[in-house]
Amino acid sequence: MTSTEASTPEPQASRGPAAAGREVPWAEVAGDVPEELVRLARRCLVADGGLPLAAEPGFLRRRWAAAGAVRFGLRGSSGELMAAGVVCPGAGPGPIITGLVDPAARGRGVGGRLLDHGLTMAGSLGGGAATVETESLTDRAAALFGSRGLRPIFAEYVLCIDLTWFDGLPCWPPGVAVSTWTTGRAGRFFDVYAAAFRSRPGYPAPTAAEWIADNETDDDFRPGWSLLAHLPGVGDAGFVTAAAGWIVQVGVVPAARRRGLARALVTEALRRMAAAGEPEAWLNVNVDNPGAARLYQEVGFTLRGRRARYRAA
Numbered sequence: 001m002t003s004t005e006a007s008t009p010e011p012q013a014s015r016g017p018a019a020a021g022r023e024v025p026w027a028e029v030a031g032d033v034p035e036e037l038v039r040l041a042r043r044c045l046v047a048d049g050g051l052p053l054a055a056e057p058g059f060l061r062r063r064w065a066a067a068g069a070v071r072f073g074l075r076g077s078s079g080e081l082m083a084a085g086v087v088c089p090g091a092g093p094g095p096i097i098t099g100l101v102d103p104a105a106r107g108r109g110v111g112g113r114l115l116d117h118g119l120t121m122a123g124s125l126g127g128g129a130a131t132v133e134t135e136s137l138t139d140r141a142a143a144l145f146g147s148r149g150l151r152p153i154f155a156e157y158v159l160c161i162d163l164t165w166f167d168g169l170p171c172w173p174p175g176v177a178v179s180t181w182t183t184g185r186a187g188r189f190f191d192v193y194a195a196a197f198r199s200r201p202g203y204p205a206p207t208a209a210e211w212i213a214d215n216e217t218d219d220d221f222r223p224g225w226s227l228l229a230h231l232p233g234v235g236d237a238g239f240v241t242a243a244a245g246w247i248v249q250v251g252v253v254p255a256a257r258r259r260g261l262a263r264a265l266v267t268e269a270l271r272r273m274a275a276a277g278e279p280e281a282w283l284n285v286n287v288d289n290p291g292a293a294r295l296y297q298e299v300g301f302t303l304r305g306r307r308a309r310y311r312a313a
Helices: 035-048 057-064 110-125 139-147 183-197 208-216 261-275 290-299
Strands: 070-075 081-088 096-101 131-134 150-162 177-180 227-231 235-243 246-252 280-286 302-312
Touching: 035 057, 035 081, 035 096, 057 081, 070 110, 081 110, 096 110, 110 139, 139 150, 150 290, 183 208, 183 227, 183 235, 183 246, 227 261, 235 261, 246 261, 261 290, 280 290
Parallel strands: 096 131, 246 280
Antiparallel strands: 070 081, 081 096, 131 302, 150 280, 150 302, 177 227, 227 235, 235 246
């Protein structure tokens, strides 16, 4: 869900889904990904920041039009969709809930009503504790989730850099050899990925084939911007994978850390993006990795929001 309670309500009460003390019935959110849902997602993204993909129809489709998804909404007096939620059965520990509340309709308990309805529906599905997703976490949304006994299980900062001015040059460690992604070299990228992240909490432990396919089957993947660094005495030591407008993953093996390798890899990938005409680049970094977040901000990234997952006890 995204920013369910804002601090300043819209002064024109007629725009909200309900006047004070009244509740309107749940409305249908029909169609695959209706345009009114896309508009609502865009209004929330502008107000709250967060993952920019979250307002794109393809991204919305994966959750709002998933098999077994149950959608519900509230409409304002003009008929415009002002709040919407969806509950999906989920393939993991339990049902998945997400929702959107128009910035103009906040401060009236709409977010709490939406969340409570989603939790009730998720409970009727069974199958384990519900997970609440938000791609645009705000402080008020976090407070609302906590008031319902939900606890964060995952959170990331969303960062962006303007590449129209970018003129950074990488400062490589001595003796480094840099190569780009090829199908024959992909297994070496995976080996560095596994060595860099295996010890981190929540490591998903994909197979090499799964991880390589996740990259190569993405239409936005850019092998020419995805780099592997080899260091004397260490071997394959660090990598970066990139997609159109995104730094996807960055990792350095423990034996090669604190040599500036991650910074150099990111800088070189950004330099190649800028040379290709990309206007900006985005990335996500876990909130429990402050060193990486600080590195990216030193390169020039700025904070654009947070995304998170909450789960019922």
